[in-house]
Amino acid sequence: MAMPTVPDRVRWAVGVLDPRPGERVLDIGSGTGASVDAVLEAVWATDAAGRPCIIAIDRSADAVSRIEARVRRAVDSGDIRVLRTALADLDPAHGPFDAAFCVNVNVFWTSAAVPELRALAHALRPGGRLLVAYGIGPVPLADAGHLDGVTAAMRATPWFAVRDRLEAEHGSGILAERTDVDARDG
Numbered sequence: 723m724a725m726p727t728v729p730d731r732v733r734w735a736v737g738v739l740d741p742r743p744g745e746r747v748l749d750i751g752s753g754t755g756a757s758v759d760a761v762l763e764a765v766w767a768t769d770a771a772g773r774p775c776i777i778a779i780d781r782s783a784d785a786v787s788r789i790e791a792r793v794r795r796a797v798d799s800g801d802i803r804v805l806r807t808a809l810a811d812l813d814p815a816h817g818p819f820d821a822a823f824c825v826n827v828n829v830f831w832t833s834a835a836v837p838e839l840r841a842l843a844h845a846l847r848p849g850g851r852l853l854v855a856y857g858i859g860p861v862p863l864a865d866a867g868h869l870d871g872v873t874a875a876m877r878a879t880p881w882f883a884v885r886d887r888l889e890a891e892h893g894s895g896i897l898a899e900r901t902d903v904d905a906r907d908g
Contacts, residue, residue: 738895746821749777752778755790789804817847824854836875873896880901882899
């Protein structure tokens with residue numbers, strides 16, 4: 723059986739996030755598990771405390787099953803944990819994370835995403851990276867409206883500082899940094 727491929731937009735997003743060995747990464751809305759595969763290539767292992775380096779979340783039971791099947795070895799070894807949960811309901815005890823990202827997760831462009839951003843503020847360490855990425859391929863300005871909405875949502879909270887607006891051949895996104903403002907504030 724052939725290994726499933728990782729779409730270019732996902733490889734691009736993981737490259738932008740730049741996860742490093744020893745970092746803990748939250749993969750939001752992992753869907754097929756392609757993004758988990760790409761992160762595993764960069765950080766395969768548990769951290770110094772023995773916690774999984776990657777936690778992948780999705781609110782769909784079918785997606786959780788697909789992810790677990792795709793990366794069974796990493797799940798069995800404890801290097802990754804897959805959870806069925808909505809981002810807004812993520813237990814902060816699973817953190818802290820050094821980085822978090824999502825690709826084509828609609829909550830960030832269909833709403834102000836305040837509960838989701840608050841959950842991320844609880845889960846990411848101060849200085850942690852957050853990438854909200856979109857990608858359908860090389861369609862100039864296709865995601866401009868999405869990026870405007872994500873930027874506005876992040877700037878409306880005290881928890882994230884927008885660092886970069888990215889537009890490339892395989893995707894676009896907003897890269898932000900977790901501030902040191904307590905998630906209970908704001």
